[in-house]
């Protein structure tokens with residue numbers, strides 16, 4: 001991790017009010033759409049969205065799911081998510097404090113999602129986070145994120161070495177596999193952005 005959890009939280013607190021407006025890239029929109037499409041919850045599913053930010057993924061999935069739970073380290077981002085839920089009359093979404101390696105979530109979960117957030121963790125921390133997600137026993141984990149399909153290039157968008165620490169696709173695939181997920185889809189959105197879908201090997 002290039003910055004501490006507290007530093008990341010403070011950075012996102014500061015930008016929370018403008019965050020949605022600033023997400024104007026085609027790649028961010030494409031990545032979020034793929035995460036939503038692959039998550040595809042049913043009316044009895046609980047979805048846990050980690051690094052939920054202002055709720056882009058959780059709020060889009062809420063109408064199709066029984067319940068969505070968002071976890072993030074930035075109270076400013078969480079507050080935006082809660083306000084958006086209220087403004088849209090979404091009553092089956094709950095947003096609270098939690099981090100990847102300690103999501104503060106103890107109930108059953110069917111689908112875990114995460115979009116554009118895990119790349120803040122160092123590779124070893126990502127492995128731990130994916131193992132924690134595996135231990136929650138969801139049937140599916142959908143990760144959209146900054147990830148390297150080729151060689152890292154800080155001159156290309158989505159990778160700022162001072163705050164980001166993305167993994168190669170290979171490292172992530174390995175971590176999914178170690179956590180008990182079979183990769184069922186891998187989509188490249190950009191050379192530095194993609195979506196991986198892991199499903200339980202036991203067919204849950």
Ligand SMILES: C[S@@+](CC[C@H](N)C(=O)[O-])C[C@H]1O[C@@H](n2cnc3c(N)ncnc32)[C@H](O)[C@@H]1O
Pocket residue numbers: 005008009012032050051052053054055056057071072073074077098099100101114115116117118120121
């Ligand atoms: C770029 S935003 C993405 C937000 C949202 N998922 C989206 O698609 O718009 C990254 C989010 O990850 C959160 N974050 C960073 N490190 C985290 C960690 N260790 N655990 C949980 N959330 C974290 C930040 O607070 C921020 O809200």
